[in-house]
Each structure stands twice: as C-alpha cells, then as structure tokens.
Amino acid sequence: DTEVTQTPKHLVMGMTNKKSLKCEQHMGHRAMYWYKQKAKKPPELMFVYSYEKLSINESVPSRFSPECPNSSLLNLHLHALQPEDSALYLCASSHQGQAGNQPQHFGDGTRLSIL
Amino acid sequence: QQPVQSPQAVILREGEDAVINCSSSKALYSVHWYRQKHGEAPVFLMILLKGGEQKGHDKISASFNEKKQQSSLYLTASQLSYSGTYFCGTEKLGAQKLVFGQGTRLTINP
Numbered sequence: 564d565t566e567v568t569q570t571p572k573h574l575v576m577g578m579t580n581k582k583s584l585k586c587e588q589h590m591g592h593r594a595m596y597w598y599k600q601k602a603k604k605p606p607e608l609m610f611v612y613s614y615e616k617l618s619i620n621e622s623v624p625s626r627f628s629p630e631c632p633n634s635s636l637l638n639l640h641l642h643a644l645q646p647e648d649s650a651l652y653l654c655a656s657s658h659q660g661q662a663g664n665q666p667q668h669f670g671d672g673t674r675l676s677i678l
Numbered sequence: 679q680q681p682v683q684s685p686q687a688v689i690l691r692e693g694e695d696a697v698i699n700c701s702s703s704k705a706l707y708s709v710h711w712y713r714q715k716h717g718e719a720p721v722f723l724m725i726l727l728k729g730g731e732q733k734g735h736d737k738i739s740a741s742f743n744e745k746k747q748q749s750s751l752y753l754t755a756s757q758l759s760y761s762g763t764y765f766c767g768t769e770k771l772g773a774q775k776l777v778f779g780q781g782t783r784l785t786i787n788p
Contacts, residue, residue, distance in 0.1 A: 567719075605680075605765050605778035606720065619775055653719065664708060664727055667776070669719040 566590055567670035569654050575676045578644060584673045586637040586654030593659040595637045596667065597629060600651040606669075612637060613659060644677045651675070679704055681768045683779035690756050690786050698751040698782045700766030709742050709749040710767040710776060713760075720765060723751075753784070761786045 567588045576582050586595065593614050598606035611619035612631040626648075628640040637654055651672040657665040681702040688696050700709060708727050712720040724733045726742035726749060733740055737754040753760055763783050767776035 603781075605781050608775050608777070611775060613774075621775075664725060666710065666722040666725060667712075668722065669712075671719045 567654055567656055567668050569652075569670035569673050571673060572671065573674050573676075575678060576641070576644065577678050578646075580644075581640070581642045583641065584639040584652055584654075584675075586639075586656075586670055587635055588656040588668070589635055590656065590668065591634075591658075592656035592668070593634060594657045594665070595631060596655040596657075597637070597639055598653040598655065598669075600653055600672070606653055610639075641675075644675075646677045649675055649677045680777055681766055681779040683764075683766060683782050685782060686780070687783040688785070690784070692758055692786055692788055693755050696753045696756060696784060698753075698764050698766075698784075700749045700751070700768070700779050702747045702768050704747070704768075704770055706742075706744070706747050706768050707771040707773075708769045709740075710769070711740055711749075711751050712765045712767065712778075713762045714765065714781075715762040723764075756784075756786050758786050758788065760784060 570585045595612045597609040599609055600606045608621050609623045610629045615631045626643050630638040651674050653672045654670045655667040657667045681700050684699045710725050711723040714720040740751045742749045763781045765781050766779045769776050
C-alpha cells in the first residue's frame with residue numbers, strides 16, 4: 564500500500580467522454596505531480612503543482628486539465644481523449660524544498676484505456 | 679534531456695552483484711533512484727546531491743560523480759526482491775522537475 568491514493572485504479576472511456584482521475588495524500592506534502600507512463604517506458608512529467616498553484620505544464624494537450632482544490636487533493640480532468648492517451652497515469656507528491664532534494668512518493672496509478 | 683541508463687537489462691542469479699549506470703550530458707543538481715515492480719508504483723530508493731556523494735541502505739548503494747555527470751547504483755548480493763525496473767531521475771539546478779532515464783530491467787533468478 565502506498566501513502567498516495569489514486570482512484571479509480573482502472574478506467575475505460577470513449578473518446579467523447581468526460582472523466583476525472585483523483586489523487587490524495589495526507590503526508591503534508593505541498594508539491595504534487597502528474598506523470599504519464601506507457602508500457603516499458605519511464606514516467607513522463609505532465610504537470611507540477613506547488614502550494615496548490617500550477618508551476619509546470621510540460622506542453623500537455625488541453626484535453627488534459629489539472630486541478631488542485633487543496634493541499635491534499637489533485638485531480639486530472641479528461642475530455643475528448645485519443646487512443647494514444649491510453650497509459651498508466653501516476654500521481655506523486657513531495658515536500659516542497661530545494662529543487663531536487665526531496666523524494667517523490669508515487670501512487671499506484673490509474674490505468675486508462677481509450678476506446 | 680533524458681539521462682542514459684546502462685545496461686538496458688540484466689539477468690542475475692540470487693547472490694550476484696549488479697551495477698546500473700546513469701549518465702547525463704547536462705550539469706546535474708541531483709540524481710534520484712527509483713525501483714518499479716510490474717503493475718506497481720515506483721518506489722524511492724535514494725537521492726544523491728553532491729559530487730562524489732555516496733549513499734546506501736541495506737545492500738543497495740549509489741555514487742554520484744558530479745564532474746562526469748554520472749551516477750551508479752550498486753546492488754550487492756542480490757535478492758529475489760530486487761527484481762524490477764530501476765529508473766534514475768535527474769534534475770538540473772532550478773528546474774524543479776525530474777527527467778527519468780529509460781530504465782534498467784533487473785531479473786533475479788533463484
């Protein structure tokens with residue numbers, strides 16, 4: 564069991580659907596991240612939130628919309644996704660400190676399939 | 679820019695040692711190491727911040743050569759539980775984001 568909880572664990576959706584992925588942590592971390600991971604590939608950073616504000620957007624298509632309603636929650640809203648968006652979506656969190664010196668704690672991910 | 683890991687895959691017998699390397703063409707502020715088992719979350723192993731720094735816990739240790747912009751992960755007397763894919767993540771000063779290498783798949787056989 565990880566300390567970062569992601570729901571749902573699996574999601575199948577059509578290209579016209581709207582759905583949301585949720586991530587929750589109660590470790591007091593003020594930095595939260597969304598990553599996308601394809602099979603046999605490393606996690607690729609999508610978004611970084613620092614103190615509930617979006618600090619990094621890695622040129623992610625607008626069909627992915629992140630939201631950080633409070634310091635414990637992170638959402639990823641999905642709309643009009645493409646089949647190539649099928650992947651494992653990982654959420655991570657860390658203490659906000661000097662760049663690079665804080666370990667990231669990952670959730671188990673949401674496995675997303677686009678039909 | 680993505681760091682380069684080598685080797686891409688390693689197969690060992692239980693009790694053997696392994697070294698995984700991570701190299702970058704850019705000046706690095708830190709190197710993180712994570713292990714991911716199939717179908718599970720990546721798990722943090724260690725962070726190295728200073729040139730020449732070495733860290734370790736249990737029989738897994740790592741070094742960071744700042745001049746060469748290279749880090750190495752050492753697994754000693756490997757156990758079955760060490761199987762998985764190992765990722766290094768590198769961070770440039772001020773970037774506040776990790777870029778992961780392509781991963782090294784480690785298989786430990788009895």
